[in-house]
Amino acid sequence: MPETITEPGLLDLSRYIRSGDTVVWGQACGEPQTLTETLLAQRASIGPFRCFLGIPAARTVRPEHGDHVRFVSYCGSGGNKKLYADGVLDVVPSHYSTLPHLLAGGSLRADVVLIQVAPAGADGRHSLGLADDYVSAAIPGARVVIAEVNDQVPRTPGDWMPRTADFDVVVHTSRAPAEMPPRAITAQTQRIAEHVAGLIDDGATLQFGIGALPEAVLSQLTDRTDLGVHSGLLNDTAAELMAAGVITNARKSVDRGRSVAGLLMGTRRLFRFADGNPAIQLRGTRYTHDPSVLAAQDRLVAVNSAVEVDLTGQVNAEVAGGQYVGAVGGAVDFLRGASRSHGGKPIVALPAMSGGTSKIVARLSGPVSTARCDAGFIVTEYGVADLRGQPLKVRRERMLAVAHPEQRPVLEAAIDNAGVPV
The missing domain is CATH 3.40.1080.20 (Acetyl-CoA hydrolase/transferase C-terminal domain)
Structure with missing residues (x-):
């Protein structure tokens, strides 16, 4: 069974993430914000590592985080535009259909995956809730999978419904997921x-x-x-x-x-x-x-x-x-x-x-x-x-x-x- 952490403030990610690792997490509303905030707060103790970013909904990643982290993405959307302009983000031009291959075993292979899920249902399975996307493809080849089990994440039917045993570390939280409101229509x-x-x-x-x-x-x-x-x-x-x-x-x-x-x-x-x-x-x-x-x-x-x-x-x-x-x-x-x-x-x-x-x-x-x-x-x-x-x-x-x-x-x-x- 995975290690379970009920107090997110006690989470020490340097125990699981190594210098030189590539870390991947769910994008947009699927970002596990407690995990990503902790990761960036503890970046100096982990050492230089790389993060693959998708489209941001929360403004978790900021240019100053580039002191210990190398950011790479498939896009310059949203907050990524600022990261790119400040020289802390590089872009991999890629068809979306090729991202699973790149993250599973290619040049962007994930060592650590941070994922947000809903609590397990009666069947013992979690829902990915807000994002399956490319993140599930990165999991099988990863050395460590850390799950943020957030009781405010909706339970949506999905292609992959993991059990708790599929994770290496489980962190329990209760917080509103990041939102992306509709934009004004001119x-x-x-x-x-x-x-x-x-x-x-x-x-x-x-x-x-x-x-x-x-x-x-x-x-x-x-x-x-x-x-x-x-x-x-x-x-x-x-x-x-x-x-x-x-x-x-x-x-x-x-x-x-x-x-x-x-x-x-x-x-x-x-x-x-x-x-x-x-x-x-x-x-x-x-x-x-x-x-x-x-x-x-x-x-x-x-x-x-x-x-x-x-x-x-x-x-x-x-x-x-x-x-x-x-x-x-x-x-x-x-x-x-x-x-x-x-x-x-x-x-x-x-x-x-x-x-x-x-x-x-x-x-x-x-x-x-x-x-x-x-x-x-x-x-x-x-x-x-x-x-x-x-x-x-x-x-x-x-x-x-x-x-x-x-x-x-x-x-x-x-x-x-x-x-x-x-």
């Missing part, structure tokens, strides 16, 4: 969402990312019937659509009757709705981003965002203004899955203009996160550009039509001057 975001919603039919299965735009798209779907969810995350608005009977998953070709996601990313409203709800299932990244699973899901609509898109459909989702702010992430996994899905629709949505800068560009200012061969629908507040199977000339025409009107002459001039990729 008029511009609302117009983009309306165009995206026009592409979503009854019976479609949805994948959506993080931020105000996915929330806005979901809020436009209250008149649809029998929608489904197969996504990296489940948010508050999706839960509201489930409660309203809009998302039923009744017409899914895979996992019928259940919303499948890697993690819950929202507020207490979502957590309460998911607690004990058999219509929600958390699965690991190996499943949620599996290309064969995605291709088998009929009418899969993948909705992803971008920093900028060029006139041929190349997408930069990582870098803005020279700063790492996004990720390669799961966009390519889901866009390709939607392309292979019967009746599927791969969508990239973004504002045509933001902060006085055109987001439809002649040449990307950052890396190519999604190749133009994977481009499907590009959506802005000015409409929809369907690039599927289209030659370069047609792509440029359609992209010009969804660019900001003030920017179209500039972009046309770039075409005339051969200033666009061929």
Whole structure:
């Protein structure tokens, strides 16, 4: 049986974590905050070690922690942007589908995993509660697994329901999980969402990312019937659509009757709705981003965002203004899955203009996160550009039509001057 600690203040992580180790924990609302706070407070006594970060919900990690810790992540989202700008975070550009391999035995192999779970049920099994995602893949190869058993974590059905004996150390806590409230929706975001919603039919299965735009798209779907969810995350608005009977998953070709996601990313409203709800299932990244699973899901609509898109459909989702702010992430996994899905629709949505800068560009200012061969629908507040199977000339025409009107002459001039990729 594992060592059990009932007083978190007595936890000495230097007993379990060695200098040079790689430590991995659940991201976003799934962060075991008592464990991560203790880890960073005790970092000097442990010695130099590495932490793999996901998207932060709590502001646990700060730049000053870089004195003894080397941070690495797949993304520059949220608080990671500050860490990257201050030079204490490095980024591994990676498709989300490859993270389990990297964490299980690749270059990011986890030595120690910190995990947050709900108390064991009558069957003796714990629920991962808020995040399965990539963290469960890191556990089998880890030397030490430390579990924060938090009685405020919802009990959600999952792919992996561990027993207490599966952990090396158990720390009992009672604290509210980190939350990620919905972001404010602007008029511009609302117009983009309306165009995206026009592409979503009854019976479609949805994948959506993080931020105000996915929330806005979901809020436009209250008149649809029998929608489904197969996504990296489940948010508050999706839960509201489930409660309203809009998302039923009744017409899914895979996992019928259940919303499948890697993690819950929202507020207490979502957590309460998911607690004990058999219509929600958390699965690991190996499943949620599996290309064969995605291709088998009929009418899969993948909705992803971008920093900028060029006139041929190349997408930069990582870098803005020279700063790492996004990720390669799961966009390519889901866009390709939607392309292979019967009746599927791969969508990239973004504002045509933001902060006085055109987001439809002649040449990307950052890396190519999604190749133009994977481009499907590009959506802005000015409409929809369907690039599927289209030659370069047609792509440029359609992209010009969804660019900001003030920017179209500039972009046309770039075409005339051969200033666009061929």
